[in-house]
Amino acid sequence: MFGVVPRVLWERVCPPDDLNRVTLTCNCLFIDTGKEKIIVETGMGEKWSAKETSIYGIERKRPFAESLFEIAGCRPDDITIVINTHLHFDHAGGNTVKGSPPYEGGVDAASADGVVLSSAFPNARYLVSRSEFRAAENPHERDRASYLRVNWQPLVDSGQLQLMPDSYEPVEGVTVEQVRGHSETMQTVKITRGGETLFGFFDMIPTSHHVPLPWIMSYDLYPTETLEFKKRILPQALEENWICHFYHDPEMPFGRLAVVNDKIAAVALL
Numbered sequence: 317m318f319g320v321v322p323r324v325l326w327e328r329v330c331p332p333d334d335l336n337r338v339t340l341t342c343n344c345l346f347i348d349t350g351k352e353k354i355i356v357e358t359g360m361g362e363k364w365s366a367k368e369t370s371i372y373g374i375e376r377k378r379p380f381a382e383s384l385f386e387i388a389g390c391r392p393d394d395i396t397i398v399i400n401t402h403l404h405f406d407h408a409g410g411n412t413v414k415g416s417p418p419y420e421g422g423v424d425a426a427s428a429d430g431v432v433l434s435s436a437f438p439n440a441r442y443l444v445s446r447s448e449f450r451a452a453e454n455p456h457e458r459d460r461a462s463y464l465r466v467n468w469q470p471l472v473d474s475g476q477l478q479l480m481p482d483s484y485e486p487v488e489g490v491t492v493e494q495v496r497g498h499s500e501t502m503q504t505v506k507i508t509r510g511g512e513t514l515f516g517f518f519d520m521i522p523t524s525h526h527v528p529l530p531w532i533m534s535y536d537l538y539p540t541e542t543l544e545f546k547k548r549i550l551p552q553a554l555e556e557n558w559i560c561h562f563y564h565d566p567e568m569p570f571g572r573l574a575v576v577n578d579k580i581a582a583v584a585l586l
Contacts, residue, residue, distance in 0.1 A: 319532045329525045337373050343569040346388045349487050354397040356505055361409025380410050395437040400444045401518045402502040403452040404462040410436055412470045433470045442471045446479040448501040497542030516561040523565035524582035550580050
Protein backbone atom coordinates (compact mmCIF):
# COMPACT_ATOMS: atom_id res chain seq x y z
CA MET A 317 0.00 0.00 0.00
CA PHE A 318 2.95 2.36 0.52
CA GLY A 319 5.38 1.52 -2.28
CA VAL A 320 8.95 2.61 -1.58
CA VAL A 321 8.15 4.12 1.84
CA PRO A 322 9.94 2.02 4.51
CA ARG A 323 7.80 0.00 6.86
CA VAL A 324 9.32 1.74 9.90
CA LEU A 325 7.58 4.89 8.64
CA TRP A 326 4.23 3.62 7.39
CA GLU A 327 3.57 1.27 10.31
CA ARG A 328 3.38 4.31 12.59
CA VAL A 329 0.17 5.45 10.90
CA CYS A 330 -1.15 2.08 9.63
CA PRO A 331 -0.11 -0.64 12.08
CA PRO A 332 -0.18 -4.06 10.35
CA ASP A 333 -1.61 -7.23 11.88
CA ASP A 334 0.31 -10.49 12.27
CA LEU A 335 -0.35 -11.27 8.58
CA ASN A 336 1.05 -7.89 7.51
CA ARG A 337 -2.42 -6.56 6.60
CA VAL A 338 -3.50 -2.98 7.26
CA THR A 339 -7.03 -1.78 7.95
CA LEU A 340 -8.80 -0.18 4.99
CA THR A 341 -12.41 0.53 4.15
CA CYS A 342 -14.55 1.42 1.13
CA ASN A 343 -16.16 4.84 1.57
CA CYS A 344 -18.79 4.88 -1.19
CA LEU A 345 -20.28 8.28 -2.05
CA PHE A 346 -24.03 8.98 -2.10
CA ILE A 347 -25.31 11.99 -4.05
CA ASP A 348 -28.93 13.15 -4.03
CA THR A 349 -29.67 15.81 -6.67
CA GLY A 350 -33.38 15.87 -5.92
CA LYS A 351 -33.94 14.15 -9.24
CA GLU A 352 -31.26 11.46 -9.22
CA LYS A 353 -29.96 9.30 -6.40
CA ILE A 354 -26.38 8.35 -7.20
CA ILE A 355 -23.90 5.90 -5.70
CA VAL A 356 -20.21 6.33 -6.59
CA GLU A 357 -18.52 2.93 -6.15
CA THR A 358 -20.14 -0.08 -4.51
CA GLY A 359 -17.35 -1.46 -2.35
CA MET A 360 -16.19 -5.04 -1.92
CA GLY A 361 -19.62 -6.59 -2.27
CA GLU A 362 -21.02 -9.59 -0.43
CA LYS A 363 -20.24 -12.48 -2.77
CA TRP A 364 -17.02 -13.64 -1.11
CA SER A 365 -16.41 -17.23 -0.03
CA ALA A 366 -15.39 -18.06 3.54
CA LYS A 367 -11.81 -18.62 2.34
CA GLU A 368 -11.64 -15.28 0.53
CA THR A 369 -13.19 -13.50 3.50
CA SER A 370 -10.45 -14.92 5.69
CA ILE A 371 -7.65 -14.04 3.25
CA TYR A 372 -8.70 -10.40 2.92
CA GLY A 373 -9.84 -10.10 6.53
CA ILE A 374 -13.24 -8.79 5.44
CA GLU A 375 -15.35 -7.55 8.34
CA ARG A 376 -18.82 -6.19 7.64
CA LYS A 377 -20.98 -4.76 10.42
CA ARG A 378 -24.13 -4.83 8.26
CA PRO A 379 -25.17 -5.41 4.64
CA PHE A 380 -24.67 -2.54 2.20
CA ALA A 381 -28.44 -2.17 1.79
CA GLU A 382 -28.84 -1.55 5.53
CA SER A 383 -26.04 1.03 5.55
CA LEU A 384 -27.60 2.78 2.58
CA PHE A 385 -30.95 3.02 4.35
CA GLU A 386 -29.59 4.08 7.76
CA ILE A 387 -27.19 6.70 6.34
CA ALA A 388 -29.05 7.99 3.26
CA GLY A 389 -32.64 6.85 3.85
CA CYS A 390 -32.68 5.00 0.53
CA ARG A 391 -33.19 1.43 -0.56
CA PRO A 392 -31.34 -0.21 -3.46
CA ASP A 393 -34.42 0.18 -5.67
CA ASP A 394 -34.23 3.97 -5.17
CA ILE A 395 -30.77 4.35 -6.70
CA THR A 396 -30.95 5.66 -10.28
CA ILE A 397 -27.25 5.94 -11.18
CA VAL A 398 -24.19 3.93 -10.13
CA ILE A 399 -20.78 5.31 -11.11
CA ASN A 400 -17.71 3.07 -11.09
CA THR A 401 -14.42 4.98 -11.33
CA HIS A 402 -12.91 1.63 -12.31
CA LEU A 403 -13.89 -2.02 -12.10
CA HIS A 404 -11.41 -3.40 -9.56
CA PHE A 405 -13.23 -5.68 -7.13
CA ASP A 406 -12.92 -3.29 -4.16
CA HIS A 407 -14.73 -0.59 -6.14
CA ALA A 408 -17.27 -2.60 -8.13
CA GLY A 409 -17.77 -5.71 -5.99
CA GLY A 410 -21.16 -4.47 -4.78
CA ASN A 411 -22.50 -3.99 -8.31
CA THR A 412 -24.08 -7.44 -8.17
CA VAL A 413 -25.39 -9.76 -5.48
CA LYS A 414 -26.19 -13.43 -5.13
CA GLY A 415 -29.86 -14.02 -5.85
CA SER A 416 -32.45 -11.38 -5.09
CA PRO A 417 -33.13 -11.19 -1.30
CA PRO A 418 -32.81 -8.73 0.33
CA TYR A 419 -32.57 -6.84 -2.98
CA GLU A 420 -36.04 -7.61 -4.26
CA GLY A 421 -36.57 -6.78 -7.90
CA GLY A 422 -33.03 -7.63 -9.01
CA VAL A 423 -32.52 -8.87 -12.54
CA ASP A 424 -31.15 -12.42 -12.70
CA ALA A 425 -28.49 -11.99 -15.34
CA ALA A 426 -25.68 -14.47 -14.96
CA SER A 427 -24.24 -17.18 -12.79
CA ALA A 428 -20.89 -17.98 -11.23
CA ASP A 429 -20.16 -21.42 -9.82
CA GLY A 430 -23.84 -22.22 -10.26
CA VAL A 431 -24.99 -19.21 -8.20
CA VAL A 432 -27.47 -16.83 -9.83
CA LEU A 433 -26.32 -13.21 -9.74
CA SER A 434 -28.52 -10.12 -9.79
CA SER A 435 -28.06 -6.40 -10.14
CA ALA A 436 -27.74 -4.89 -6.66
CA PHE A 437 -29.51 -1.73 -7.87
CA PRO A 438 -32.21 -2.91 -10.27
CA ASN A 439 -33.45 0.52 -11.35
CA ALA A 440 -30.03 2.10 -11.86
CA ARG A 441 -27.92 2.88 -14.88
CA TYR A 442 -24.36 1.74 -14.22
CA LEU A 443 -21.86 4.17 -15.72
CA VAL A 444 -18.36 2.96 -16.61
CA SER A 445 -15.97 4.50 -19.12
CA ARG A 446 -15.60 2.63 -22.37
CA SER A 447 -11.82 2.67 -21.88
CA GLU A 448 -12.10 1.11 -18.43
CA PHE A 449 -14.49 -1.55 -19.67
CA ARG A 450 -12.01 -2.50 -22.38
CA ALA A 451 -9.25 -2.64 -19.76
CA ALA A 452 -11.39 -4.90 -17.58
CA GLU A 453 -12.14 -7.20 -20.48
CA ASN A 454 -8.44 -7.31 -21.47
CA PRO A 455 -6.56 -6.54 -18.25
CA HIS A 456 -2.89 -5.84 -17.76
CA GLU A 457 -1.12 -8.81 -16.18
CA ARG A 458 -0.26 -6.71 -13.13
CA ASP A 459 -3.86 -6.02 -12.16
CA ARG A 460 -5.65 -8.96 -13.80
CA ALA A 461 -6.54 -10.46 -10.39
CA SER A 462 -8.43 -7.28 -9.46
CA TYR A 463 -10.94 -7.65 -12.30
CA LEU A 464 -13.76 -10.11 -11.65
CA ARG A 465 -16.27 -10.50 -14.47
CA VAL A 466 -19.09 -11.34 -12.04
CA ASN A 467 -19.09 -7.67 -11.05
CA TRP A 468 -20.09 -6.38 -14.49
CA GLN A 469 -21.23 -9.18 -16.82
CA PRO A 470 -24.73 -9.41 -15.23
CA LEU A 471 -25.14 -5.69 -15.95
CA VAL A 472 -24.16 -6.17 -19.57
CA ASP A 473 -26.72 -8.96 -19.83
CA SER A 474 -29.47 -6.91 -18.18
CA GLY A 475 -28.74 -3.84 -20.32
CA GLN A 476 -27.97 -1.67 -17.30
CA LEU A 477 -24.29 -1.02 -18.09
CA GLN A 478 -23.71 2.17 -20.05
CA LEU A 479 -20.28 2.90 -21.49
CA MET A 480 -19.20 6.50 -21.12
CA PRO A 481 -16.42 8.79 -22.44
CA ASP A 482 -13.11 9.15 -20.61
CA SER A 483 -14.45 12.37 -19.07
CA TYR A 484 -18.13 13.19 -18.67
CA GLU A 485 -20.73 14.95 -16.52
CA PRO A 486 -23.49 12.52 -15.45
CA VAL A 487 -25.46 15.32 -13.80
CA GLU A 488 -24.86 19.05 -13.48
CA GLY A 489 -22.09 19.79 -11.02
CA VAL A 490 -20.55 16.31 -11.07
CA THR A 491 -17.50 15.72 -13.26
CA VAL A 492 -15.95 12.30 -13.80
CA GLU A 493 -12.46 12.49 -15.33
CA GLN A 494 -9.93 9.86 -16.37
CA VAL A 495 -6.51 10.15 -14.73
CA ARG A 496 -3.60 7.87 -15.60
CA GLY A 497 -1.55 6.66 -12.64
CA HIS A 498 -3.15 3.93 -10.57
CA SER A 499 -4.13 2.40 -13.88
CA GLU A 500 -4.51 3.47 -17.47
CA THR A 501 -8.20 4.30 -17.22
CA MET A 502 -9.23 5.02 -13.60
CA GLN A 503 -11.31 8.15 -12.99
CA THR A 504 -11.70 10.76 -10.28
CA VAL A 505 -14.93 12.53 -9.29
CA LYS A 506 -15.37 16.26 -8.66
CA ILE A 507 -18.56 17.67 -7.19
CA THR A 508 -19.15 21.42 -7.20
CA ARG A 509 -22.14 23.14 -5.63
CA GLY A 510 -22.87 26.24 -3.56
CA GLY A 511 -19.31 27.49 -3.73
CA GLU A 512 -17.89 24.23 -2.33
CA THR A 513 -15.90 21.55 -4.11
CA LEU A 514 -15.66 17.91 -3.06
CA PHE A 515 -12.97 15.90 -4.83
CA GLY A 516 -12.82 12.10 -4.80
CA PHE A 517 -9.24 10.91 -5.37
CA PHE A 518 -10.14 7.21 -5.15
CA ASP A 519 -7.03 5.10 -5.79
CA MET A 520 -4.84 8.02 -6.86
CA ILE A 521 -4.70 9.04 -3.17
CA PRO A 522 -6.50 6.20 -1.36
CA THR A 523 -6.10 7.41 2.24
CA SER A 524 -5.16 10.62 4.02
CA HIS A 525 -1.77 9.04 4.74
CA HIS A 526 -1.04 9.00 0.99
CA VAL A 527 -1.09 12.79 0.67
CA PRO A 528 2.73 13.10 1.01
CA LEU A 529 4.23 12.94 -2.47
CA PRO A 530 6.38 9.77 -2.08
CA TRP A 531 3.55 7.74 -0.52
CA ILE A 532 2.30 5.92 -3.63
CA MET A 533 0.93 2.38 -3.79
CA SER A 534 2.97 -0.41 -5.35
CA TYR A 535 -0.31 -1.39 -7.03
CA ASP A 536 -0.10 1.66 -9.30
CA LEU A 537 0.76 0.74 -12.86
CA TYR A 538 2.18 4.23 -13.55
CA PRO A 539 3.56 5.55 -10.22
CA THR A 540 5.53 8.40 -11.76
CA GLU A 541 2.29 9.72 -13.28
CA THR A 542 0.55 9.37 -9.92
CA LEU A 543 3.34 11.55 -8.53
CA GLU A 544 2.82 14.20 -11.22
CA PHE A 545 -0.93 14.16 -10.55
CA LYS A 546 -0.32 14.77 -6.85
CA LYS A 547 2.09 17.62 -7.58
CA ARG A 548 -0.57 19.26 -9.72
CA ILE A 549 -3.77 18.59 -7.79
CA LEU A 550 -2.76 18.97 -4.13
CA PRO A 551 -1.74 22.67 -4.31
CA GLN A 552 -5.03 23.41 -6.06
CA ALA A 553 -7.02 21.48 -3.45
CA LEU A 554 -5.18 23.40 -0.71
CA GLU A 555 -5.63 26.82 -2.30
CA GLU A 556 -9.32 26.29 -3.07
CA ASN A 557 -10.04 24.55 0.26
CA TRP A 558 -11.62 21.48 -1.28
CA ILE A 559 -13.31 18.79 0.74
CA CYS A 560 -11.15 15.75 0.00
CA HIS A 561 -12.68 12.29 -0.16
CA PHE A 562 -10.37 9.39 0.73
CA TYR A 563 -12.04 6.19 -0.45
CA HIS A 564 -10.00 3.66 1.55
CA ASP A 565 -9.41 5.64 4.76
CA PRO A 566 -11.14 4.04 7.79
CA GLU A 567 -10.65 7.12 9.99
CA MET A 568 -10.85 10.13 7.66
CA PRO A 569 -13.31 9.62 4.80
CA PHE A 570 -13.45 13.40 4.35
CA GLY A 571 -10.85 16.04 5.13
CA ARG A 572 -9.32 19.27 3.95
CA LEU A 573 -5.69 20.09 3.27
CA ALA A 574 -3.47 22.32 5.36
CA VAL A 575 0.21 23.16 5.60
CA VAL A 576 1.65 21.31 8.59
CA ASN A 577 5.39 21.60 9.32
CA ASP A 578 5.88 23.17 5.88
CA LYS A 579 4.22 20.22 4.11
CA ILE A 580 0.71 19.66 2.71
CA ALA A 581 -1.23 17.27 4.95
CA ALA A 582 -4.84 16.17 5.40
CA VAL A 583 -6.81 17.31 8.43
CA ALA A 584 -10.21 16.02 9.48
CA LEU A 585 -13.31 18.11 8.87
CA LEU A 586 -14.42 19.98 11.98
